[in-house]
Amino acid sequence: MEIKVVKHILEANEVIASQNRKLFEEKGIYVANLMGSPGAGKTTLLEKTIEKLKETKSIAVIEGDIETSRDAERIAAHAIPTVQINTGGACHLDGNMVRGGLEGFDLDQIDLLIVENVGNLVCPAEFEIGENDKAMIISVTEGDDKPEKYPLMFQVSSVLLLNKIDLLPYLDFDMERFQGEAFKVNPRLKIMNISCKTGEGLDNWFRWIEERTSKKGS
Amino acid sequence: MHESAIAQSLLEIIEQETLPYAGAKVTTLTLRIGKLSGVMPEALTFAFEALSMGSRSEGASLIIEEVPLSIKCNQCGRVHIVDDPFMICPHCEGTDVEMIAGRELEIRNMEIEDGNQGSQTHT
Numbered sequence: 001m002e003i004k005v006v007k008h009i010l011e012a013n014e015v016i017a018s019q020n021r022k023l024f025e026e027k028g029i030y031v032a033n034l035m036g037s038p039g040a041g042k043t044t045l046l047e048k049t050i051e052k053l054k055e056t057k058s059i060a061v062i063e064g065d066i067e068t069s070r071d072a073e074r075i076a077a078h079a080i081p082t083v084q085i086n087t088g089g090a091c092h093l094d095g096n097m098v099r100g101g102l103e104g105f106d107l108d109q110i111d112l113l114i115v116e117n118v119g120n121l122v123c124p125a126e127f128e129i130g131e132n133d134k135a136m137i138i139s140v141t142e143g144d145d146k147p148e149k150y151p152l153m154f155q156v157s158s159v160l161l162l163n164k165i166d167l168l169p170y171l172d173f174d175m176e177r178f179q180g181e182a183f184k185v186n187p188r189l190k191i192m193n194i195s196c197k198t199g200e201g202l203d204n205w206f207r208w209i210e211e212r213t214s215k216k217g218s
Numbered sequence: 219m220h221e222s223a224i225a226q227s228l229l230e231i232i233e234q235e236t237l238p239y240a241g242a243k244v245t246t247l248t249l250r251i252g253k254l255s256g257v258m259p260e261a262l263t264f265a266f267e268a269l270s271m272g273s274r275s276e277g278a279s280l281i282i283e284e285v286p287l288s289i290k291c292n293q294c295g296r297v298h299i300v301d302d303p304f305m306i307c308p309h310c311e312g313t314d315v316e317m318i319a320g321r322e323l324e325i326r327n328m329e330i331e332d333g334n335q336g337s338q339t340h341t
Contacts, residue, residue, distance in 0.1 A: 001329070002329050003236070003327060004327045005235050005328060006325070009224055010323055013227070094223070122256050123223075126255065127223075148303070155305070184302075186305060187315075
């Protein structure tokens with residue numbers, strides 16, 4: 001016999017993500033889900049962001065990786081609360097993994113939680129974790145044709161950080177093409193050109209994330 | 219690449235929905251998958267076959283309906299089915315556009331075979 005079930009296949013995840021979101025709202029925590037390919041510069045951007053904002057905001061980080069705690073060790077060296085989630089093969093973080101990770105924090109003490117997702121341009125875009133914004137980082141060495149090849153991630157992101165622009169003189173990266181494609185896929189996307197190495201453009205990003213984060217007790 | 223996570227969620231939904239039917243086997247599953255979901259039907263089928271082994275869904279056939287990408291323009295009000303994932307109205311070139319279909323990841327129905335009565339289809 002036939003059973004009618006009209007259900008979102010990832011409904012269980014969406015439910016947990018919205019529970020996370022409610023908890024973050026209650027605790028007054030702004031949450032950014034940082035996504036991008038392996039090697040795009042996610043962890044380096046995080047380190048720069050922590051150094052810039054840690055005096056004024058109370059920051060915590062969840063590091064998602066398939067294996068190893070290398071990134072968490074890099075972040076923890078900046079003396080902020082860090083939780084490593086090893087997905088053990090899974091290509092993305094989901095709501096449940098993040099919920100488990102939250103047990104490692106005192107949420108009453110956090111203003112800003114940045115979740116560094118598993119390095120991947122596809123899968124993390126599909127799984128809500130309860131974040132306020134998805135931020136993606138891509139580097140110029142990955143090529144100017146990515147927005148149309150990986151449209152979903154560009155579409156769900158609020159902000160796009162184009163990293164390693166100090167390398168542009170050595171590459172055939174067509175900036176006009178890249179930005180044109182990105183805007184076609186997501187006209188509301190905020191694009192920032194940055195170099196984590198030289199620091200160029202990072203102030204825009206710091207301001208963007210600072211504006212969205214409220215300080216506890218202020 | 220995340221097809222195995224999706225197949226796993228699918229199996230959990232099936233287990234829940236078929237709880238009242240002890241001993242039943244799932245024979246057919248119908249899914250709707252949006253073009254923009256980033257899910258490869260072949261990979262999902264493969265993951266489902268592998269993960270369903272030993273469960274009541276083992277051997278079930280998966281019917282995957284692909285849903286094209288549709289956008290609605292809030293400026294001119296038109297709805298278009300588009301090939302490319304561009305949020306630009308093909309008619310008026312407006313960018314105040316919303317996606318109305320194309321990200322589906324849905325289970326629509328399943329057919330089960332009762333342990334005693336053989337296969338039956340009710341609609």
